Amino acid sequence: xxxxxxxxxxxxxxxxxxxxxxxxxxxxxxxxxxxxxxxxxxxxxxxxxxxxxxxxxxxxxxxxxxxxxxxxxxxxxxxxxxxxxxxxxxxxxxxxxxxxxxxxxxxxxxxxxxxxxxxxxxxxxxxxxxxxxxxxxxxxx
Numbered sequence: 723x724x725x726x727x728x729x730x731x732x733x734x735x736x737x738x739x740x741x742x743x744x745x746x747x748x749x750x751x752x753x754x755x756x757x758x759x760x761x762x763x764x765x766x767x768x769x770x771x772x773x774x775x776x777x778x779x780x781x782x783x784x785x786x787x788x789x790x791x792x793x794x795x796x797x798x799x800x801x802x803x804x805x806x807x808x809x810x811x812x813x814x815x816x817x818x819x820x821x822x823x824x825x826x827x828x829x830x831x832x833x834x835x836x837x838x839x840x841x842x843x844x845x846x847x848x849x850x851x852x853x854x855x856x857x858x859x860x861x862x863x
Contacts, residue, residue, distance in 0.1 A: 727754045728776040728860065731764040731798060732814070733784050737838065741778065741814070749857045761798050768806045776860060777802065780838070781815035781823070796830040803831040812860075814838040834859075 728745075732738050738757035745755050758764035761783060768774055779795040793801075799811045810833035815823060819835050827835045840856045 725754050730757045730778040732780040772806050774809050777811050781813045799830045
């Protein structure tokens with residue numbers, strides 16, 4: 723299968739690297755991850771690449787590296803959907819996926835909510851079933 727690129731927005735550069743490694747390793751080269759620690763850079767990328775199929779967004783996106791800007795991941799999705807209406811946005815959270823979080827994400831225009839713990843290196847070798855489930859979720863998003 724030909725590789726496709728997805729975008730990942732997270733203000734924690736360690737999480738960007740871990741999620742990229744996890745997805746690219748477990749997708750057998752089918753998915754390439756383009757990561758952005760700054761939301762404005764990701765918005766610029768998405769506006770130039772409106773056919774980007776998936777954008778993973780950290781739920782707790784503080785944007786500490788952008789002075790004067792304090793967005794949540796859901797704020798980012800609301801803004802990004804204006805220029806990229808066909809992109810499926812998935813929020814990654816370290817919190818439990820409660821009905822409230824899932825309802826807020828859906829109202830913002832998200833495709834879904836996924837556990838960040840399933841997409842970081844700590845789970846890479848420990849749970850192949852979780853890896854398979856997460857990669858399949860991305861392929862069909």
